[in-house]
Amino acid sequence: MGVIKRQTIRGSVYSYLGVIVGFFTTALIMPKLMSQEQIGLINVLVAVSAIYSQFSTLGFTNVTARLFSYFRDKDKNHNGFVFLAVIVGMIGFIISLVSFFLLKPYIVESNIDKSPLLIQYIYYLIPLIFFRMFFLLLDTYNKMLFDATTGTFLSDLLYRIGNLFLLAAFFFQWINFTQYVFGYVVILSFPAVYLAGLLICRKQFNLQPQLGFIQPPLRKEMISLASYGIIGGLSSVALTSIDKIMLNEFYNLSLTGAYSISFFFGSIILIPNRALGKISSTIIADAWKDNDLPKIDDIYYKSSINQLFAGMLLFVLLVTNLHNIFKILPPEYSGGEWVITLISFSNLLVASTGVSVQIISTSHKYKIQTYSLGILILLTVAFYWLLIPRWGMNGAAMASLLSMALASAMRVFYLQWEMKLFPYRHTHLKCVAIGALAFLIGKIIPVLPVHFLIDLIIRCSAISVVFIGLCYAFRISDDLNLIADKILKLLKIIR
Numbered sequence: 001m002g003v004i005k006r007q008t009i010r011g012s013v014y015s016y017l018g019v020i021v022g023f024f025t026t027a028l029i030m031p032k033l034m035s036q037e038q039i040g041l042i043n044v045l046v047a048v049s050a051i052y053s054q055f056s057t058l059g060f061t062n063v064t065a066r067l068f069s070y071f072r073d074k075d076k077n078h079n080g081f082v083f084l085a086v087i088v089g090m091i092g093f094i095i096s097l098v099s100f101f102l103l104k105p106y107i108v109e110s111n112i113d114k115s116p117l118l119i120q121y122i123y124y125l126i127p128l129i130f131f132r133m134f135f136l137l138l139d140t141y142n143k144m145l146f147d148a149t150t151g152t153f154l155s156d157l158l159y160r161i162g163n164l165f166l167l168a169a170f171f172f173q174w175i176n177f178t179q180y181v182f183g184y185v186v187i188l189s190f191p192a193v194y195l196a197g198l199l200i201c202r203k204q205f206n207l208q209p210q211l212g213f214i215q216p217p218l219r220k221e222m223i224s225l226a227s228y229g230i231i232g233g234l235s236s237v238a239l240t241s242i243d244k245i246m247l248n249e250f251y252n253l254s255l256t257g258a259y260s261i262s263f264f265f266g267s268i269i270l271i272p273n274r275a276l277g278k279i280s281s282t283i284i285a286d287a288w289k290d291n292d293l294p295k296i297d298d299i300y301y302k303s304s305i306n307q308l309f310a311g312m313l314l315f316v317l318l319v320t321n322l323h324n325i326f327k328i329l330p331p332e333y334s335g336g337e338w339v340i341t342l343i344s345f346s347n348l349l350v351a352s353t354g355v356s357v358q359i360i361s362t363s364h365k366y367k368i369q370t371y372s373l374g375i376l377i378l379l380t381v382a383f384y385w386l387l388i389p390r391w392g393m394n395g396a397a398m399a400s401l402l403s404m405a406l407a408s409a410m411r412v413f414y415l416q417w418e419m420k421l422f423p424y425r426h427t428h429l430k431c432v433a434i435g436a437l438a439f440l441i442g443k444i445i446p447v448l449p450v451h452f453l454i455d456l457i458i459r460c461s462a463i464s465v466v467f468i469g470l471c472y473a474f475r476i477s478d479d480l481n482l483i484a485d486k487i488l489k490l491l492k493i494i495r
């Protein structure tokens with residue numbers, strides 16, 4: 001767990017710094033500077049490009065995660081692996097481009113009246129798809145070189161800092177909205193360029209083909225992995241992106257913008273989980289190669305309890321401070337309380353499953369995840385189709401909760417049934433009980449007749465002291481206690 005722990009902590013630091021910057025941009029600045037329609041446009045562009053870019057990889061990220069260890073040989077330029085990734089990406093992008101132009105007439109017709117802003121900026125999708133696709137390919141490759149933090153820094157922190165500068169320029173009227181959107185596309189595309197340059201400097205980006213290395217059995221396995229990776233990867237991205245696309249489809253960009261702001265708060269819970277997943281997939285893939293089930297089981301349990309600890313604390317802090325959150329936002333964003341609650345709870349369920357996704361996707365049973373995701377995405381679209389017209393953005397949040405809960409349950413039960421791996425222990429029940437107590441503490445404290453920031457600080461402090469203190473006392477997480485003991489020892493030395 002040493003490498004995982006260090007890179008997870010570093011990745012989490014980048015991610016949480018990104019959250020702090022993102023909080024200022026998404027929660028404080030954007031709602032005050034831009035209309036809901038403009039915010040909706042940005043989120044739809046991001047969501048659509050995410051789905052297209054994932055498809056454009058043609059499942060090769062799955063090949064990288066599963067088979068790169070067989071190509072790994074720095075002296076031989078990893079046997080031409082980068083060349084394969086680039087060629088596959090270019091082919092996928094061309095297919096996506098053809099699909100984009102075929103669908104463009106329908107997109108224009110269905111949005112010309114309700115969301116004209118989307119039509120105005122629709123061509124920005126092309127560079128977004130291209131550069132985000134290459135970032136996915138290069139970031140996965142870089143992770144397999146045991147560097148999970150650079151991609152996190154670029155995607156979670158640097159891009160948000162760039163957005164902050166763009167918003168400052170927009171605030172001072174140095175740029176208009178059109179120039180802002182152009183700049184946004186540039187900063188969202190930059191991580192791919194930077195990562196390519198970094199790999200070149202490290203002499204890990206060699207485009208010399210070595211097709212002779214790929215013997216028929218390996219070629220067959222790569223094609224199989226890529227085929228399942230297309231379905232699995234596309235389904236995973238669709239689960240987190242299709243809600244915004246369908247909200248615009250049934251309503252307009254304005255409602256999508258309001259939903260996206262509330263969604264942002266609920267998504268905070270998954271930040272440690274994303275950082276953990278980026279490095280753990282490499283370690284787990286190597287463990288599978290050695291058939292080291294005890295090591296995988298240990299990672300599975302520790303990741304689950306640590307993620308539950310972090311997620312439960314964040315969940316309680318969020319749902320007990322909804323009244324403070326909506327004092328930050330303009331009045332037109334009121335009504336998003338259920339969105340935050342439902343999205344944060346769905347993410348808590350996902351976080352509690354730890355590295356279940358990485359265990360299945362790097363195992364010889366990776367196909368089952370593809371099958372389940374394929375079925376799940378159909379159910380998810382059905383949930384959205386039924387609930388969004390009825391309850392609007394609350395329906396989208398409920399559909400997201402149902403789909404995420406179903407996906408999490410399927411993974412956990414499959415790992416228990418097929419591989420005898422189960423993440424939950426009695427310790428998890430203790431953590432949930434402590435979380436429930438902390439929630440009651442947060443609710444018992446009355447809304448203070450002072451500035452909302454004072455209420456926020458007092459409420460968060462009381463909840464954190466109770467939750468962290470009891471988790472430490474009951475030894476919920478060995479990693480938590482180890483960190484706490486080091487801090488306490490340092491404080492004694494300082495005294």
